[in-house]
Amino acid sequence: MISSSTDAVSEHIRLLTPDLVTLRQHLHQNPELSDCEEETSRLVAERLDRLGIRTRTGVGGFGVVADLGDDRSGPRLALRADMDALPILEENEFPYRSNNPGVMHACGHDGHTAILLGVADVLHRRQGELPGPVRLIFQPAEETVGGAARMCADGVMEGVAGVVALHGWLELPAGHVGVRGGPSMASADTFDITVVGRGAHAACPHLAVDPIVIASRIVLSLQSLVSREIDPLEPAVVTVARINAGTAYNIIPATAAIAGTVRTLNASVRDQLERAIRRVAEGECAASGAACELRYTRGVPPVVNDRALAELVADVATACVGADAVTDDLIPSMGAEDFAVYQAHAPGVMFRLGIGDGPSGHTSRFDFNDAAIPVGVEVMSRLCLQGLRPRSETEI
Numbered sequence: 001m002i003s004s005s006t007d008a009v010s011e012h013i014r015l016l017t018p019d020l021v022t023l024r025q026h027l028h029q030n031p032e033l034s035d036c037e038e039e040t041s042r043l044v045a046e047r048l049d050r051l052g053i054r055t056r057t058g059v060g061g062f063g064v065v066a067d068l069g070d071d072r073s074g075p076r077l078a079l080r081a082d083m084d085a086l087p088i089l090e091e092n093e094f095p096y097r098s099n100n101p102g103v104m105h106a107c108g109h110d111g112h113t114a115i116l117l118g119v120a121d122v123l124h125r126r127q128g129e130l131p132g133p134v135r136l137i138f139q140p141a142e143e144t145v146g147g148a149a150r151m152c153a154d155g156v157m158e159g160v161a162g163v164v165a166l167h168g169w170l171e172l173p174a175g176h177v178g179v180r181g182g183p184s185m186a187s188a189d190t191f192d193i194t195v196v197g198r199g200a201h202a203a204c205p206h207l208a209v210d211p212i213v214i215a216s217r218i219v220l221s222l223q224s225l226v227s228r229e230i231d232p233l234e235p236a237v238v239t240v241a242r243i244n245a246g247t248a249y250n251i252i253p254a255t256a257a258i259a260g261t262v263r264t265l266n267a268s269v270r271d272q273l274e275r276a277i278r279r280v281a282e283g284e285c286a287a288s289g290a291a292c293e294l295r296y297t298r299g300v301p302p303v304v305n306d307r308a309l310a311e312l313v314a315d316v317a318t319a320c321v322g323a324d325a326v327t328d329d330l331i332p333s334m335g336a337e338d339f340a341v342y343q344a345h346a347p348g349v350m351f352r353l354g355i356g357d358g359p360s361g362h363t364s365r366f367d368f369n370d371a372a373i374p375v376g377v378e379v380m381s382r383l384c385l386q387g388l389r390p391r392s393e394t395e396i
Ligand SMILES: [Zn+2]
Pocket: 106, 107, 143, 361, 362
C-alpha cells in the first residue's frame, strides 16, 4: 500500500518536475561528447552541492558520485545515470536544440541525468527514511563504452549490494515501465580480419593469391555461424559491417580487411562465436594459401538483470503507475550497454522507461520525452525508500 509518506513523495515530484524539465532541456541544448562531459559534470556537482549532498568529482574521468543516508544500516543501493552525447548534427528545430554543432543528446542521457538529479532532490530530504545508504553514480563515456569500467576501477561499487539504472525506451508508451529478469541486452564484441594474400596485375590472377575472393568466402561462411552452429533458441548476431580492399581496376591487391560486430545474450555463445570466427577466417585463408591476421576485441558483456531486483522494480513501478503500464517480461534487445560492467560487481537491473513513439535513438531527430521524467524519478526514489529488504518484509 502507499503510505502518507509516499503520497508526500508524489507531491514532491510533482512540484519538482517543471524544474527538471527545464534542466533536461538545458542539458539537451548543451551536449558534450564521451569523455568531454566537463560542463555537464560541473552542473551535476553544483546541483548536488546546492542540495547539501556530499559529492566526489573527477571519478573515472568526469564522473560524479554522491552518497546519501550513510548512517543507514541496510544494504547500499547504487543508481546510475549516463551523461554523454553523440557525434550527430541535430536536425530538430525546437528552441532547446543543440548549441554544440555536431554533438547531440540522441540517446536520452540528458533525460537520465535530469531524472537522477530529481531522485537526489527527493531522497536527500528523506535520508532518515532510507532503509540503507544510496549512492548516485553520474557516469561519463557510456557511448564509447569506457566510463563504467573506469568508475568501477575508481571504487564506486565498493560496498554496493545492488545497482539500478534506467534507459528511455521508444517501444513503450511514455511513462510506462518495462523490465525483465535475466539476459536483457547483448554483449558487443568486434572483430578485424586481414586477409594477407599476394598482389599481382589484374590480368594475371594465376600469379596472385587474391584476398578479395578469400575475403568474400569468409563473409559468406560467417553467415552460417548463427544459422548452423548456434542453438536456434539462443539469440546471436554476426554482422560484417565493413570490407575494404583494392585501389584500381587493374590491380589485385595484396590484402583485404573485414570488420564487424558480434552480439550475444549468453557468455558461452559469445565464446563459441569467437572460436568459430577464428576457425572460419583462418581456415578460409589457409585453404587458399593466404595468411590471416585476426583481432577479436571483447567489448561489454551482456546485461543480465538480477531476477529478484527485476521483480522488485516491477512491483515498485506497479505501485507508481499501475499494472497496466508495467511490462515485466520485456523482450531483450541486441543493443549493448556498459551497465553490464557494474553487474559484474553486484546484482543489478536496468529497466526501461517508456518515452513513446518518436524518431529512433542515435538519429538527428531524436528527443527525450519530458513526460517520462516524473515517472523515472518516482520509480527510482521509491525503490530506494523501499530498499533491498527480503521480499517478505517489503511493503509498497
Ligand atoms: Zn546510445
